[in-house]
Amino acid sequence: MTGDLHVRPAHGLDAGGMAEFLCRIIRIGGTTAMTRPVTATDMTDWMSSDPDxxxxxVAEDGQGRILGFQLVGPADYLPAAAADISTFVAPHKQGLGIGSRxxxxxxxxxxxxxxxxxxxNIRTDNDSGLTYYQSxxxxxxxSMTGVRLDDGQVVDKQLMRYDLD
Structure with a gap:
């Protein structure tokens, strides 16, 4: 799989494809705290909210199809020295090296x-996410207990740290 995989910085023109990709993951449920569909405008707003x-x-195949994306950035609940990370890999494509790349x-x-x-910041019921970050x-x-999601569901979360030095 990783042979025809290309990873590059995401840009505004990716917003629509990334939003569509993320909506598929949200619809399946269980691996993200996000519960509401996102639009290309939402994605553009997030990408431009703190570019510095x-x-x-974004990871894409040889035909330009998005297979995953990852972001790091500030989070209100973290100190300035820490970035929060989010990783999204296409369903049924986990374990093929996309997240590693x-x-x-x-x-x-x-x-x-x-x-x-x-x-x-990983839902404790997201076994693949916990395994990915540990690996x-x-x-x-x-940890965070009793976190209420937008749809009313309550989940627990595991906090994990990766030191960059």
């Missing part, structure tokens, strides 16, 4: 942005 402190990367692009970008560590070297450091 964020990095977005995205992370190899994200780590140097996070360093260039001046971050000292990356935080992953990248993230270490558990905290």
């Amino acid at each position: 402190r964020s990095a977005w990367h 995205l992370f190899r692009a994200t780590v140097p970008a996070a360093r260039l942005l001046g971050y000292a560590w990356i935080n992953a 990248r070297g993230f270490q558990p450091y905290g």
